[in-house]
Amino acid sequence: MRARKRPRAEQPPERRPPTEETRRPNYFLLGFVGALGVLSAWLLVQALTSARAVFVYILVALFLAIGLNPVIEALRRLRLPRWAAILSVCLGLVAFLVVFVWAIVPPLTEQVSSFATSLPSSLDQLQQSAFFRDLDRRYDVLGRIEGVVSGGDFGQQVFGGLVGVGQVVFNSLFATFTVLILTLFFMASLPGIMDVTYRFVPRSRRTGVREIGDEIVQRIGAFIAGQLLVAALGGVVAFLFLWLTGSAYALTLALVVAVTALIPLIGTTIGAVVASLAVAIGDPWMGLVTLVFFLIYQQIESYVIAPRVMRHAVDVVPTVNITAALLGGALLGLVGALLAIPTAAALTLVLKKVVFPRLEER
Template identity: 45%
Template sequence: MADDGPTASSGDGEPGSAPGPDDGSRKPEQATAPGHADRATGGDEPATNGSSRFGTPGRPLKHSSFLVGFTGAAGVLLAYALYLGLRNAAGILVLVVIALFLAVGLHPAVVRLRTWGLPHGMAVTVVALTVVLLLCGGVFALVPPVVTQTGQFIDQLPSYLQALRRNETINDLVERYDLMQRLQSAVNADTVGQALGGVLGGAQLIFGTVFRGLTVLVLTIYFLAYFDRLRDLGYSLVPRSRRERVQLIGDEILTKVGAYMVGALSIAVLAGISTYVFALIVGLPYPFALAVVVAVTDLIPQIGATLGAVIVSLVGFATDLPVGIACAVFFLIYQQVENYLIYPKIMRRSVSVNEVAALVAALLGVSLLGVVGALIAIPTVAALQLILREVVLPRQESR
């Protein structure tokens, strides 16, 4: 009769071997694996070994049509809520994008000041104060001419009306269509209310513009102060295996964007100075204000320089016919010099974007974000072009 004890197989030993002194019971930490807790206990009793402090994970839910439909509906609602949030915050996001691009463009100036021995905080302060002084100079250059011209127009308005009434043709039209009576009947409570609403709307526009300008200024200073930390934080979100390559490409993109912003500002300042000198020579009214207008419009790619030239030429024609002709000739010559000599020399080392891509990007930027879109169109295309050349095309070639 066979004896089952000596021939029984142990847990880890070979058949026929006698169980060792520790084979009779397993160690507590090896008794039940964490993934097999419910199988070890039969699913009836909670496992005490291998479970977390929140208990043993239960069995996965069974797939059902109700669960799938509910999950899909919740995902759709979440996506719609995210869309509504982005749409409502579009104005603030645009301001953040503007401030970010300004910070990227001004960061080389901060780096240059730090190489001269200034601390980081002092360098940011100097750059911020320079920007504030430029903005204040532009405002003080534009506001007084507008206020003065408006006051002169209001003062001369009665004489204009009397001159019109002395004209026989206009006086005949006034009497035939009873225009004076129509104007008097139009002045009622609704008209006054509309005028009041227009005044309030104008005040709201002014305060809204000031608020947005201050918001962009504060965000720009914040981004400049914490530029290195924000950049390192963005790189830390990338997996370690790809972090070095992403950092190299990201630094190159930031360098190109910053170089483009510095180059564009340099070209705009040069255009403003040239316009100011020309306006003083030919005797245009408010030369500094016209120079600021030309400098600001020159920041807009493709069409900005032409827009500024048209504005100054119209002022010149309103002043005197020879002055207007001189303005048109000056800007025609200056734009050729800028397009073929100044722009290539300054932008040669910053960005090299295809002309067709630059034009399409500028048009799309204007249609999406207005003037802001036109300003950020070229550096965006330069960044996409770098990613396409360094990441997408090599990956396609390796397949």
């Protein structure tokens, strides 16, 4: 019998060399994918911009929680449970806000009412003066004011201004309440947050990272404590000076000076200007004396008090502090200026403990 021939193995299909049509990219597909990427990035930026206020609230609350943690630990050393220490700190913050509002709102309301009551008589005296009559004859001041007041848009502008002021007050109250609630939750869960954060680091490096992280938290707390001490001292000095000079709003202006002193670089100047203007309304010469006093005290605070208080809080060169505060203020405004100096202190600590030793070993 004749053996059957085995079938030939199937030959692979012949490959043709690539032509220009096969090598040409699909420009439509590339453009479509690129447009989707740009659109996704734009939507992400818009979402982050819309949620900027929420991120700012979270940053401020976390900053306050870390800064107030040394106070909580001090209360715990007095054998208070953590929840009682947190509750005591929160009650202290609320009490300060209540005292601040109580000291600010009644005098401000009284001044506005007094101004509104004396406005007609002040205008009559102004109209009777020779200077105003000559000014009205030249530029028709009364006619222009009457035209603005009797215009149809004047009522809408006044109403819109009142609505705008009310909206600003409501937003400020909402922001303050939100930050207080977030600070409460962060203070309660700060040890857990730190432990979870350290678990993202490999076990072999976790001890060193924990040591640096704990020192950063300690420095932030020391910075806030130092700022509060400097601000409180400025408020006490302002109260004593204004009380001795016979100012009727010594406590109110002292609280304004203390709160504005928390703003880096320009806070003390803002408080001095506000207090001097408030005093100058009743007595211009005394207002000038007040301004001179605060300028002298500002120099003492900047070159004597603050360096001694902050010596162990933030071990950062003053030039770095000023640069960080300016950059933080340009990026996030007042919040950025407040967060910039502790951030610079944390980066300086990382450079000294991690980066520079490794560079020396090479």
